[in-house]
Amino acid sequence: xxxxxxxxxxxxxxxxxxxxxxxxxxxxxxxxxxxxxxxxxxxxxxxxxxxxxxxxxxxxxxxxxxxxxxxxxxxxxxxxxxxxxxxxxxxxxxxxxxxxxxxxxxxxxxxxxxxxxxxxxxxxxxxxxxxxxxxxxxxxxxxxxxxxxxxxxxxxxxxxxxxxxxxxxxxxxxxxxxxxxxxxxxxxxxxxxxxxxxxxxxxxxxxxxxxxxxxxxxxxxxxxxxxxxxxxxxxxxxxxxxxxxxxxxxxxxxxxxxxxxxxxxxxxxxxxxxxxxxxxxxxxxxxxxxxxxxxxxxxxxxxxxxxxxxxxxxxxx
Numbered sequence: 438x439x440x441x442x443x444x445x446x447x448x449x450x451x452x453x454x455x456x457x458x459x460x461x462x463x464x465x466x467x468x469x470x471x472x473x474x475x476x477x478x479x480x481x482x483x484x485x486x487x488x489x490x491x492x493x494x495x496x497x498x499x500x501x502x503x504x505x506x507x508x509x510x511x512x513x514x515x516x517x518x519x520x521x522x523x524x525x526x527x528x529x530x531x532x533x534x535x536x537x538x539x540x541x542x543x544x545x546x547x548x549x550x551x552x553x554x555x556x557x558x559x560x561x562x563x564x565x566x567x568x569x570x571x572x573x574x575x576x577x578x579x580x581x582x583x584x585x586x587x588x589x590x591x592x593x594x595x596x597x598x599x600x601x602x603x604x605x606x607x608x609x610x611x612x613x614x615x616x617x618x619x620x621x622x623x624x625x626x627x628x629x630x631x632x633x634x635x636x637x638x639x640x641x642x643x644x645x646x647x648x649x650x651x652x653x654x655x656x657x658x659x660x661x662x663x664x665x666x667x668x669x670x671x672x673x674x675x676x677x678x679x680x681x682x683x684x685x686x687x688x689x690x691x692x693x694x695x696x697x698x699x700x701x702x703x704x705x706x707x708x709x710x711x712x713x714x715x716x717x718x719x720x721x722x723x724x725x726x727x728x729x730x731x732x733x734x735x736x737x738x739x740x741x742x743x744x745x746x747x748x749x750x751x752x753x754x
Contacts, residue, residue, distance in 0.1 A: 451506035452483040453559075456498075456520055458512030459488050462536035463602075469536060469550070470511045476552040482559065489516055498523040505529055507559065507738055513537015518578050518715045521569060521735055530564045530736040538601055539716060541579050541648040545661065547741045558740040566733035567661040570645050573726055577714035578735070580649060580656075581728055583622070583704055584640025584671070585679050588613045590713035603651070617676050621707040624668060626699035631670075639673030640682075643702050643728045650716060653686040656696060664732040665698040702728040 455477075457470035470486055477484045487501060489512065498520060502508060508524055510516050511534040524531045534550055535543035548554065572581045592609035593601065619638040624631040642649070644656035644667040656667040671694070673679045685691070709722035 452485060452504060453477060453507050453509055454501055454505045455484060455486050455509045455511055456516065457486065457488055457510075458516045458536070461512040461516070466511050466536040469534075473509070473511065473534065473552055473555075477556070480556055489519065499527055502527040502529045507532060509534060509555065511536050514539060514541050514579060514715045515717050517542045518576065518717065521578050522576060524736065525569065525734045528736060530738040532558060532738045538603060538605075539648075539650045541646060541650070541715075544648045545579075545646045546737060546739050548739075554740050558738050561740075563739055564736050565662065565739055567735050567737050568645055568664060568733060569731045569735050570643070570666060570728055571731065572643070572712060572714055572728045573720065573723065575714060575719055577645070579646040579715045580642060580644045581712060581714050581719075581726075582640060582642045583706065583710050583712055583726055584619070584642075585613060585617060585673060586640060586642075586650075587711045587713040587718075588617075590716060591711050591718040594718045614676055614679060617673075617679060619673055620710060622710075623705045624670060624697070625701075625703040625705075626668065626697050627701050628703075631697060633670065637670050637672050639678070640671045641704050642669045642671065643667070643704075644669065645730070649686075651683075651687065653683065654689075655686055655691075655694060657691075658696070662733065663698075664730055665700060666702050666728060666730050668697045668699070668702045669694060670697075700730050702726075704728070 455470050455474055457466045459467045462469065474484045474486055490497065502523055508520060508529045508531045510520055510531055514537055517533055532555060533543040533548050570577045570581065589606065589609045592613055593606060597605060621638050622641060642655050644659045646661055647654060647657050647659050649655055655669045659667045671682050673682060704726040706724045709724050711722050712719045712726060
């Protein structure tokens, strides 16, 4: 099957690296990483620990992964995105133990906080190669967007403390709703202009994965192994339409949602806008965004043959 390494084997002397974000989980991630390391060591796995760093992973993390069989990431989606480049370059399979806010990567593949789930995955050692996106030269694993939610993400980043929760989004959400000023935009898919009738003013979401924050999931059919990005245009000309779309998507009502797929998505905005990648703010404002896909580059250790989207309760969050 395309996108799979298949069933490999983990040798007795192969080592695991647990990369943890010290501030994730309200500061509990570091202790959780220590407990997980002891459990894995007790099961016979050579295990090392390392905290995340603000600096890019090009140097220190690549070096740590040179002799590492699996990178276990204990944190949120931002930690997964930050480590993805090094994992791709060193061809190291990744596994996400969810200690962030949304934990969309873990949801996508049925991963949870239970050591037993990880131990079964290590025993089976099924590895899937998944796609990774790029937006204006920056990588993203799950999704990117321009519009209302990107504005909320940037607002949150400007006021956030060390750790965040869903409640942390309330202030930025209300603030951006009050000042919402949509801009007209156009879209090209693989070089071809898309007819937007009427001309759209709102939010554009480009998804590589099925899951989205707050359970909105605008692209439930997105596939991380198909070599394509799913572009969703959500017209939001007014504040009321912003709220209406959020409610519709949260209730699973997708009437009026148009999904267009391609390997290259180009978004041209009338005025400069902001971009978010995997829930993190990205760069400066721009009028042109180019989003492309790198097919089958990130190895992922999966716990199940056909991973479902899992809930907070199933993840142990």
